[in-house]
Amino acid sequence: MSTPQGARARARIEVTAAIKEEAGRRLAAEGAAKLSLRAVARELGMVSSALYRYFPSRDDLLTALIIDAYDSLGERAEAAHTVVADAGAGPVRRWVAVCEAVRGWALDRPHEYALIYGSPVPGYSAPQSTVPAAARVGLLLIGIVRDAGQGPGLAPLPLPAELRPEAERMAADLAPDLPPETVAALVAAWAQLYGLVGFEVFGQFHRVVEDREPFFRHAVTGLAHGVGLREGG
Amino acid sequence: MSTPQGARARARIEVTAAIKEEAGRRLAAEGAAKLSLRAVARELGMVSSALYRYFPSRDDLLTALIIDAYDSLGERAEAAHTVVADAGAGPVRRWVAVCEAVRGWALDRPHEYALIYGSPVPGYSAPQSTVPAAARVGLLLIGIVRDAGQGPGLAPLPLPAELRPEAERMAADLAPDLPPETVAALVAAWAQLYGLVGFEVFGQFHRVVEDREPFFRHAVTGLAHGVGLREGG
DNA sequence: GCATGGCAAGAGCGGTGCTCTCTTTTTTGT
DNA sequence: ACAAAAAAGAGAGCACCGCTCTTGCCATGC
Numbered sequence: 001m002s003t004p005q006g007a008r009a010r011a012r013i014e015v016t017a018a019i020k021e022e023a024g025r026r027l028a029a030e031g032a033a034k035l036s037l038r039a040v041a042r043e044l045g046m047v048s049s050a051l052y053r054y055f056p057s058r059d060d061l062l063t064a065l066i067i068d069a070y071d072s073l074g075e076r077a078e079a080a081h082t083v084v085a086d087a088g089a090g091p092v093r094r095w096v097a098v099c100e101a102v103r104g105w106a107l108d109r110p111h112e113y114a115l116i117y118g119s120p121v122p123g124y125s126a127p128q129s130t131v132p133a134a135a136r137v138g139l140l141l142i143g144i145v146r147d148a149g150q151g152p153g154l155a156p157l158p159l160p161a162e163l164r165p166e167a168e169r170m171a172a173d174l175a176p177d178l179p180p181e182t183v184a185a186l187v188a189a190w191a192q193l194y195g196l197v198g199f200e201v202f203g204q205f206h207r208v209v210e211d212r213e214p215f216f217r218h219a220v221t222g223l224a225h226g227v228g229l230r231e232g233g
Numbered sequence: 234m235s236t237p238q239g240a241r242a243r244a245r246i247e248v249t250a251a252i253k254e255e256a257g258r259r260l261a262a263e264g265a266a267k268l269s270l271r272a273v274a275r276e277l278g279m280v281s282s283a284l285y286r287y288f289p290s291r292d293d294l295l296t297a298l299i300i301d302a303y304d305s306l307g308e309r310a311e312a313a314h315t316v317v318a319d320a321g322a323g324p325v326r327r328w329v330a331v332c333e334a335v336r337g338w339a340l341d342r343p344h345e346y347a348l349i350y351g352s353p354v355p356g357y358s359a360p361q362s363t364v365p366a367a368a369r370v371g372l373l374l375i376g377i378v379r380d381a382g383q384g385p386g387l388a389p390l391p392l393p394a395e396l397r398p399e400a401e402r403m404a405a406d407l408a409p410d411l412p413p414e415t416v417a418a419l420v421a422a423w424a425q426l427y428g429l430v431g432f433e434v435f436g437q438f439h440r441v442v443e444d445r446e447p448f449f450r451h452a453v454t455g456l457a458h459g460v461g462l463r464e465g466g
Numbered sequence: 467g468c469a470t471g472g473c474a475a476g477a478g479c480g481g482t483g484c485t486c487t488c489t490t491t492t493t494t495g496t
Numbered sequence: 497a498c499a500a501a502a503a504a505g506a507g508a509g510c511a512c513c514g515c516t517c518t519t520g521c522c523a524t525g526c
Contacts, residue, residue, distance in 0.1 A: 008472070008524070031352075033266060036513060049516080050474050058514065118352025119264075120435055157458070163451050166444035174441075187442060188429065188452035194437075195428015196421065202353055204427075208407075209420060211399035218396045219421035222459060225390070241492055241503070248504095269482060282485080283505050291483065 016054050031111045067133050069112040074136025077101045091148035091229045099220035106201045113201050142175050156185035156228050185227040249287050264344045300366050302345040307369030310334045324381035324462045332453035339434045346434050350427055375408050389418035389461050422456040
C-alpha cells in the first residue's frame, strides 16, 4: 500500500525531512557551529524539546547532514565524470573534471565542505555510517586510473623500501589490481586535492592566488601526472 | 627603572599572559569550540566580566592564540631547517625536514593546527595582524628553492597560457627572483602539504594509511620534485 | 471502545558570551 | 599633597544554548 505504516509513520518521515531541510538551510547560511536545535525548532513552529523525538542530540542531526553532504559531493563528482567520459575525454581530462567538480561543490557550499573536511566537530567522531558516502570521490579517482591502464614508464615515483609494505597493504585494501606505487601516489594525490580545495575555501589563498581557476586546473593536472596519467591515456 | 610604567602596567602584562596561558591549556585540551571565557576566568579565580578588560571578546582571545600558534609552528619549522642545513643537507632533505616539522607540530597540537588551518571560526576573519606569523613556513619553503638555484631542465610543469599572467603576478609578489612556473608550483605544493597534514590530523586517513610517517616522507619528496628540487641540486 | 504508546509542550538546569553599573584602587596633573 | 581621572574588579542581568523530565493530549491498534 501507499501508507505502509499508517499516517503516523508518514508524519514522522515528513517531520524528520523538514527538520533536516531547515537545519541544512541554517547550516548553509551560518555554519555548523551556529546551528542550534532551538533555532531550527523555532523556525518550524515547534518547541525545542519536541525535536529530540526525531534526533536524540545535536550531534545526530549533524551526522545526518554530514552524510547528505558526502552524498551531494559524490553525486556532483560522479555527474561531472560521466559528462566528460561520455564525451570521450582521456584520463587526464576526466581526472581534472572530477577535481573541478569537487572544487566547485566546495565553493558553492563552504559550510558543508567545512563540515566534512574541516576541523572535526569537537567531541564528535563520525560514525561508521558515513564511510560509504565519504568514499565515493576516492573510488571515482581510483576508477579513472584503473581505466587508463598503466603503461610502463608512466609509473609514479618508485617506492622507497620503507614504504613498500605499507603501499602493498594499501593496494590490497583499495585496488588490488593496481601497482602499489600507483596506489600510494593516488592516496597522496587525494589528500593533496583537498589541500588545494581547502586552502581556497578557507581563505588561505587570500592575496596570494587571485585567478584561482586556472591555478587549480594547473595544480590538479600536476596531480594527475603524479599518479601516472598522461594525455594519451 | 625596572618599573617603567608602574605596578599597574606590570600587573596588566602578567594577567594578560596568565589568561593567554590558561586559554592555551584549555585549547590544547578541548579545542577552540569548547574554549569558554567563563571557564578561563573561573580557573584564574576572577569573575568573567573582568576578563573583558583584557580581551574585548572571545574572538580577540582566539586571535591571540592564533598568532601564538603560527609563531610556534614557524619556529619549529625554522629550527628543523636549521638543523639539517647546518648538517650540509641538500635542498630535498631540507624541504622534507621542514615538511616533517610541520607534520610533527600538527600531530603534537591538533587543536592549534585546527585553529589555524581548519575550518575558520564562524563569523570570524583573521585580522591582518596574523599575516606575518602565518607566512613563516611559506617563506622558509621559498628560501629552500631559492638557495637550490634552478638548473635548466629541472623546472616544474610548463605553465599553460591561461595561467601565465597570474603566475607572473604571484612571482612578482612572492619571489621576484624565481621563475613564474616555480612560484606557481611552490604555492601549489604549499597547499598540498597542508592537505597531507590535515588529512592525517583530522582522521581522514583512518583505516586508509596506517604507517603514516614513511607515507608522508614519500609524498613530500614528490612535492619537492614537483617544485624542481633534485637530490644533487 | 478503550488502553497504549507516540508526541508536543512547558518548565527547568547548568552553561555560554556579553553588557552595565557600582565600587575600589592606582595613576596622573596641578 | 591632594583632587581628578583612569583603570580594574565584582556582581547582577540579558538572551541565548543543549538537554532532561514531567504532563497531558490524541490517534492508533487491539
